[in-house]
Amino acid sequence: MIVFKRLYLCLLFSVGIGVSPVQALTIEINGGQEGALPIAIVPFGFAGTGPSLINVAGIIAADLRLSGHFSPLPEKDIIAQPHAAADVHFEDWRLLGTENLVVGLVQPSGPGGYTVQFELFDVFKGIRLTGLSFTVDPNKNLRRVAHQIADIIYERLTGERGAFNTRVAYVVAGPHRGRYNNSYVLQVSDADGYSPQTILTSKDPILSPAWSPDGTRLAYVSFENRRPSVYVQDLRTSQREVVASYPGTNSAPAWSPDGRRLAVSLSRDGNPEIYILDLGSRSTQRLTNNVAIDTEPSWSPDGSSLVFTSDRGGSPQIYRMPSSGGREERITFEGTYNSRAQFSPDGRRLVLVHGNGSTNHIAILELGGGGLREITHTNLDESPSFSPNGTMVIYASEEGGKGVVRVVSMDGRTPQRLGLQENDVREPTWGPLNKKIEE
């Protein structure tokens, strides 16, 4: 009754006042807080007998955390264990403040095979964003499927492609205490450092592995023939060939974006200069010509220009020139040492080793202006390489006298050590994107 009375009163008032001159409701939001997106990844259910083969949810969580964009809820804080949309109570997850939720299930299918399914939800809107089911052959890598799921989640929530289902190449240095016959081992593993495969072992040093743009071949420098020579090896057939073994040094191979040419540093005509080597005709074209050392070339993604390291100005700095030859211009001016530059996949920035006298760190150079920005603060950082989606950087550094490999997000927030089992790892380089799975 009181309510009615009040309503009646209100009505009277509204009639009395009419539409009052209240301006349109506009609210400005100027604050907010920058932070990683909270997400809950519930441990996947396993419908088979015995324990689950791998912790799919754990792999997804580790991948997403590695990107620096996500903050997965710790497993101990996960309050419910739904495995499908029907079991999800959004209210529970809203209380925890997680914006997104992932649930999934692993089921045996066929002899030795599996079906892995997952679903991604928007907790506050209370809707399902995406979901997919994978069939995994018995001989296939179940970890790969977890990486693929992480890629899909990453892309759905950030709008950028994920780069978790990719590979990295690196060199392991001995002694190996009987694990390998030779001191130097060239390996390829998943981007998170698991499932390593040996590509080559040698008693002489192996350097500068470089992925072909299609991910089927590796170029590298090996000292096995007394002088450093450039080899190209097919990863599927293990067939390899020497592509540059001129007198002097043959080093720092870099693939052109079309995969048909290599930019290399050769000292056959005196001191190290940048050459372009055509892999089909084996002809070489000299690009630089001066008394200083020119090395470590890298192609812009459109193939139109190259950056390289040169000490012509007294200290190692990065220079840029058209890949067809022409004017060379210096592009780094900060610090006493800048080397090993590599283009980002969008061509807008470079990652490089930056030194300021005492120690070296990894830095990002914005090519459109904006200067140099250090993203690592570990010890003796070197050999940086962009993830193929341009959001992370893999690099080598030193810890306790041993080479370790780390991954850092572009804002330098989450440097994480890669879970490689090997002791002394160097020269990491991130491979290209794999074929995308359509949702």
Added chain:
Amino acid sequence: MLRKLLDNVRAVALAVAVHLALLAMLTVNLDWSPKLQQEIGTPEVVEAVIVSEAKVQSEMKRLQKVDDDRAARLRREEQQIEEMRQARETEEKRLEDTQRRKEEEDRARRLAAEERRHAEEEKSRITEETRHATEERRQLEEETRRLREAEEQRAVETRRRTEEEKARLAEERRQIEETRHQVEEERTRITEEKRIRAEEVKRKIVEERKLAEERQKVEEEKDRLSEEKRVRVEEAKRKIVEERKLAEERKKVEEEKDRLTEEKRKTEVDARKKAILEETKRKAVEEKRKVDEEMRKKTEVDEKRKVEEEVKRKTEEKRLTEEKKKTEVEARKKAEAEEAKRKVAEDKRKADDESRKKSEEETKRKAEEKRLAEINARKKTEGEEAKRKASEEKRKASEEARHRADAENELKEQLDRETKGRTDAAAQGEQARQDQGVIDRYRAIIQDKVDRSWLRPVGIERNVACDVYVKLMPGGDVVNVTVKHCTSGDAAYARSVEAAVYKASPLPLPPDPRLADKFVREEINFKFKPRER
């Protein structure tokens, strides 16, 4: 094949020898077998003798049946036969002897031949062996020669390799030397560089100091900004308090007015009362005059006393009435004074209550703000656990804020009710002004809530603005969020803006449905734009 045979002469020879030996043994075997057959042949001869004996017996039987005479002849003949047999036997014996001798001789001869053959074989074997030995020696020599040659070759190779190695080493040394030279140059360059660098570093230090100062300035600016924000918040608070005070004052003025009216009314009543009293008095005097007149008219002297008495009585009565009236007025006046006093006390109590409530709220809010600030600070420094806790606390805080808002609303509602209930004559402009005040206040509350629930994605350019339209349910629940336009196409950013509004749901609304309706009736337009760093 042939080469292999040549290489293994010894083995081949041995194989040949074994074969020969086997052949020889076979041959000897073949030689012996006929001899065995000869020995078997002798009993055959004896058998032939037995067969002829049977014939003789059958013949003798037949002869006995025909003629006994012939017995003598036969006996003779028998004798003859016996003799012949003996002679034959002898002969046979002789023959046998001869045969045996001959055989003996034969065997001896054969043995001799065999032996000779053996000897010959032995000889050939020996010859063969000698040949073998020679061959072997030759091979050995060949091998030795070859080995020596190989050795020599190897030595030559090694020497060559050593030389090459030496050359390589020299080359390497040269390269190393070159490298060292380069390094040396590099070092001098580096030294030079270092010197320049040192200066640069000095410069940099100065710059850094400058930068630090700038940073400090920025920090100070930030502090200033936060101070400003605090001041602003304080201001807002103060404004609300002032508003409330104003309303209070307004109320007081109103009350004062009421009081004055009442007083006026009272004064009027008093005046009327006084007038009535005077009228009564006047009437009484008139009556007295009339009575006096009557008395004067009707009675004489004796009556005069009576009249006088009557007058006396009446005067007495009047006095009493007057006295009574006076007492009544006095009592009323006293009561009125008491009422006024009570009213003042009541007002004071109310005011006290008000200020107490206000101060309580103030303290609460201050504590709340302090706690929130602490939470924010802690949130920044602590990890995920803290974040979780913080979000939990945030939730609590927002709930508390809601409670607080509710309490405020109740107060406001009361005020509104009072305003409403007071008089219809209240100015419409005044009402609109108050409405706007409430709406502004709730706008600030909503802004604060959405602001706190907005989590911007990391590593994204800050100067992105988004225009968002939000539809609410009557209770303040967010039912639809439309991100109309963002200045950058970043999906994560758009998502964060959308999520911020959903996370803030339900949005706090004024308790007055009339005012809440203004938030529900139309879409609310949120303009997201982070402040520049």
